[in-house]
Amino acid sequence: MTGFLKRLFGNGAGSGDRRVQDLVALCEALLAESGEYASLAIARDTLAAYHALDERAREAFFDVLVSRYSPAPDAVVRAAAVYQHNPSPDKLAELQAIVEPARQELFRRLNMAPGGTAALVEMRKTLLKGLRAHPAWKAIDFDLMHLLRSWFNRGFLRLERIDWRTPALVLEKLIEYEAVHAIRGWWDLRRRLEGDRRCFAFFHPQLPDEPIIFIEVALTHGMSAQVQPLLDKDAPVDSPLTADCAMFYSITNCQEGLRGISFGNLLVKQVAEELKREFPHVRRFATLSPIPGLRRWLAEVPLNAEHRALLSRLEDAAWHLGEVPEALQKLLSRLCAHYLLLAKHGPEPLDPVARFHLGNGAALERLNWMGDSSEQGMLRSAGLMVNYVYWLAELEKNHERYFREHFIAASPVIEKLAREAPVVPAVAKGAA
Numbered sequence: 001m002t003g004f005l006k007r008l009f010g011n012g013a014g015s016g017d018r019r020v021q022d023l024v025a026l027c028e029a030l031l032a033e034s035g036e037y038a039s040l041a042i043a044r045d046t047l048a049a050y051h052a053l054d055e056r057a058r059e060a061f062f063d064v065l066v067s068r069y070s071p072a073p074d075a076v077v078r079a080a081a082v083y084q085h086n087p088s089p090d091k092l093a094e095l096q097a098i099v100e101p102a103r104q105e106l107f108r109r110l111n112m113a114p115g116g117t118a119a120l121v122e123m124r125k126t127l128l129k130g131l132r133a134h135p136a137w138k139a140i141d142f143d144l145m146h147l148l149r150s151w152f153n154r155g156f157l158r159l160e161r162i163d164w165r166t167p168a169l170v171l172e173k174l175i176e177y178e179a180v181h182a183i184r185g186w187w188d189l190r191r192r193l194e195g196d197r198r199c200f201a202f203f204h205p206q207l208p209d210e211p212i213i214f215i216e217v218a219l220t221h222g223m224s225a226q227v228q229p230l231l232d233k234d235a236p237v238d239s240p241l242t243a244d245c246a247m248f249y250s251i252t253n254c255q256e257g258l259r260g261i262s263f264g265n266l267l268v269k270q271v272a273e274e275l276k277r278e279f280p281h282v283r284r285f286a287t288l289s290p291i292p293g294l295r296r297w298l299a300e301v302p303l304n305a306e307h308r309a310l311l312s313r314l315e316d317a318a319w320h321l322g323e324v325p326e327a328l329q330k331l332l333s334r335l336c337a338h339y340l341l342l343a344k345h346g347p348e349p350l351d352p353v354a355r356f357h358l359g360n361g362a363a364l365e366r367l368n369w370m371g372d373s374s375e376q377g378m379l380r381s382a383g384l385m386v387n388y389v390y391w392l393a394e395l396e397k398n399h400e401r402y403f404r405e406h407f408i409a410a411s412p413v414i415e416k417l418a419r420e421a422p423v424v425p426a427v428a429k430g431a432a
Helices: 002-009 015-032 036-051 055-068 073-085 089-099 102-110 116-129 135-151 168-177 186-192 264-278 294-298 305-315 326-342 352-359 375-381 392-405 412-420
Strands: 158-161 197-203 213-220 245-253 284-287 363-368 385-389
Touching: 015 036, 015 055, 015 102, 036 102, 036 116, 055 102, 055 135, 073 089, 102 116, 102 135, 116 135, 158 264, 168 186, 168 197, 186 197, 197 264, 213 264, 245 264, 264 352, 264 392, 294 305, 294 326, 294 375, 305 326, 326 363, 326 412, 352 385, 352 392, 363 412
Parallel strands: 245 284
Antiparallel strands: 158 197, 197 213, 213 245, 284 385, 363 385
């Protein structure tokens, strides 16, 4: 152990390096300990030592996690050869034991400490920030994701309705985390929790005051086409008993350290079921969704000179305040439909929000002109928003077709608009 640390840090280690050496020594002690109570105490001390590191020292510690706690390639090759020659359950177990990095067992033992789960989620958040600059850390990320997916599966999550009686600590987190339509203060949050609104969140037993993901719903008459009325703090409170539509207008993932673990599809479907039980008269479950990549795509899509000149009006920040030419409105609507239906990231839609809802089994129903007239809405999608509809009887069929055939369920109106989009076909290389 001492020789390894000397090779890693040299003889002239600074205080930061000594803290990393002390932390690695605690990790070694934790892995070697077999007693439950002693392991718990060492795990607590190990997390405390990790939290005391500065940024540079944490980078050094992550490097140690890669170099010291990865499987030995030669041992893996030998075990694989033995299993190939004798594919028995015992040899498979031996191969699995050799292939599994010691990091995973270290993380399992750290998870025993009070606050261990939250600490590991925060550790992954820190790791993700430096992943691009340190590609070797992907090995650590793989192990953390493997464990977090197990610890945060649906069986451990608890769905809760958020209302004005929810503890203030949780309500403050909602204000802090909201990422789609910023909550401007307590008065704004209170309107979003009135009788014609619902807010639901997933919680985990090890993070009792930390929402994992939450969704905001408006109970409305008809499918909403504009988000500003839903966010208006002075809007009259309607009776939810007369609503016929539940509008999902904001979904926010709260924990950056859980990025890549899917919760949203479970949340949307379970909330729809909860609302259906509470309000049997609600017939439609739909979203009012942003189109975050549209403006960026519009800047790159091939168009002829006439249409490109028309789109250049968007460069004026006040282009939408006066009378908008009908030609521009038609052009934007057609291009938006093309973007949602035909612009691809591999076999899937280029737009991330579209990928999310269509993958859940929703259908692309309607485009909404000036659906979001806020500054953010104009910058990301020229004010356009889209309704995805969750037809409960069609969800499984749409979900299966999407992943099997990359089929997008869309209304005839959207399909027609997409066909009319004046996108200039790409010229094949070498063509005359």
